[in-house]
Amino acid sequence: MSNSKLTRRGLIKTGAVAGAAGLTLPTYLRADGHAGFTNAPTGDTVTLGFNVPQSGPYADEGADELRAYELAVEHLNGGGDGGMMNTFSSKALKGNGILGKKVEYVTGDTQTKSDAARASARSMIEKDGAVMITGGSSSGVAVAVQALCQEAGVIFMAGLTHSNDTTGKDRKANGFRHFFNSYMSGAALAPVLAANYGTDRKAYHLTADYNWGYTTEEAVKSSTEAMGWETVAAVKTPLTQTDFSSYIAPVLQSGADTLVLNHYGGNMVNSLTNAVQFGLRDKQVNGKDFQIIVPLYSRLMAKGAGANVKGIFGSTNWHWSLQDEGSQAFVKSFGTKYGFPPSQAAHTCYVQALLYADAVERAGSFNPCAVVEALEDFEFDGMGNGKTLYRGDDHQCFKDVLVVKGKENPTSEFDLLEIVEVTPVAQVTYEPDHPQFAGGNLGTCNPGA
């Protein structure tokens, strides 16, 4: 197991950013606050909009996101034990709300459908006066809501969204993503796969037929091919597919010895269950044991697939078993309040809420353009992922990525994954104009009204 190390390059970059920020304080950071933007809070409260799936296939994940947001609001308002506010490197948050205004929230149901998510976000902005929208459990939803927030002039702090496009071709100035992405999964997984399964493998991809599936397939394909693997076939599977047997059965005939399941949620649960039923993992092909890989893991998926995940490699954004101070503080306050450890979706949502609040405090204003400036190239630590940079070029967070595998002997229904490696941020960093992210333009921030 390797741990994240601060690289020389990273240190210089950090120093440069910190120095630049200190020398040239942006106008917004000096301003006392601005009116003249959408939903400028006037009373002694501020309303945040939590847009999570409360119905549909990701309702359980949405429920966990909402728990995290409620915890974040409690901490922001000075309740509870403060959680990661105590370990967060920025000390702007005082536990007295945001800029002294008590934090209130409204919730919307994305249903994991782009149109429903836009409608609920719009309602929270127009009717409830939400000054920021956050949450979600799908890239389709994130991209749609992000575009809406850009038009409406509010900040969008993305929840769980892993497609490259969210901060690639569909990036927007008002949108920010803390969660990692397909490229990072590929870059983190490839060396671990090479070390465990060798560099001479024939891979067969099954890919969910939508945006996230494509970017994940591309990322895993390019990073595994770069280390010598061959891609035998890549087959698209309908998003509504429930039985994958007709896609799994031809895998062995193709001569492949590795199956990559670019599936999420119910798709992944079913395709992995089917693959294990077909006995793929007991087979020997090309003189090697057949292997299955799941590029993106979530706890709910691992739970749904049960014992089938044992020993299968994948990646996650965060895991509750991390031993750093931030993670432990979060697990403690979440676990004490709800009785079980938080999921990675809960973690990213909690962090996003705190990051937004902190940016407003540092900017001294709720004005979205001030918040954008405060978040861009902001470097922080103590939030469970080590040193993290919110890159200004594409509003993507850069931090260590966890490579995990299904645990052989889980002790509880939450103890399903074990961390195999913490891939240092340098290994998953890419240029903003990398081909997998090309074609996007942040544009300029929109403060709205």
Place this chain on the structure above:
Amino acid sequence: MDAIILQVLNGLDKGSAYALIALGLTLIFGTLGVVNFAHGALFMIGAFCAVTLSRILTLSHTIIDDTKKDFLGNPLKVEVPYIYDIFGQTTGDAIIDWAVPLSILFSIPVMVGIGFAMERGLIKHFYKRPHADQILVTFGLAIVLQEIIKYFYGANPIPTPAPEAFTGSFDFGAMLGFDPNTIIYPYWRLVYFAFSAIIIGAVFAFLQFTTFGMVVRAGMADRETVGLLGINIDKRFTIMFGIAAAVAGLAGVMYAPINSPNYHMGMDFLVLSFVVVVVGGMGSLSGAVLAGFLLGILESFASMGAVLEILPGINQIIIYLVAIIILLTRPRGLMGRKGVMEE
């Protein structure tokens, strides 16, 4: 050749599920004249019977293990199933392992009960109403049932594995003289196919060889005349509704290990099952079974790599395409009778 055999095999288990659901749909339609959109929900509830029984079998009491710590550093609470206390750990584990097959016994009374309650409580009030009303009320009922299940079991799929003895797959390729590993087929899917064949056979035998079945068939052909002969056909039709519900439920129970049950699985099958019924011919039991297997196999073929290369996207539309062709050439479906839904 081996690829073709493989996809035929693959189509069989999917076809089995379609056939079992379509069989129940047709039984209800043929006897009661009701288009039951809640039938997929019955399939889903069947699968949740398996989930429920495995939860009952693993009902536990907690003991505190001071030697281990939980994620918050407190002493670990270990769940010990009551069944261990009764039968000991080895026998207890074996019983838990066989939860799905045991659920067959558990689900029959549950499903027949639900079927009776549905028919007596709601659907009987809609016999004389237009088909559109029946569709609306049963579709609404399906959504209600789905939400009830989601409330109690959550939205996430729940793994419900088959007994250990049936894990792994059978190498047909080696048996038929092809290269090893070219035609493999999971044991549980073979079990599912055999189970479906038995259930379908039993339903046909029941209708064909028993007096009860004869009366039901007579009622299906001419309800009024049978009623005039002094036979209480309504009561028999209610029983048929219960049987149809049990068939859908059993299809669901045995399907649970194939794909982890979730609250939405009924809807996934419902639309396809209606296509199956229409292709087979409204009101025709053998048509439903035939069309179920036919469409299951065609769907498997359509997702073959070689086919997708020539016709991309065919896997998503094949069933509807075949339905259109069959309905254009045989408007009553493959084995439809004259006069059904044509008044």
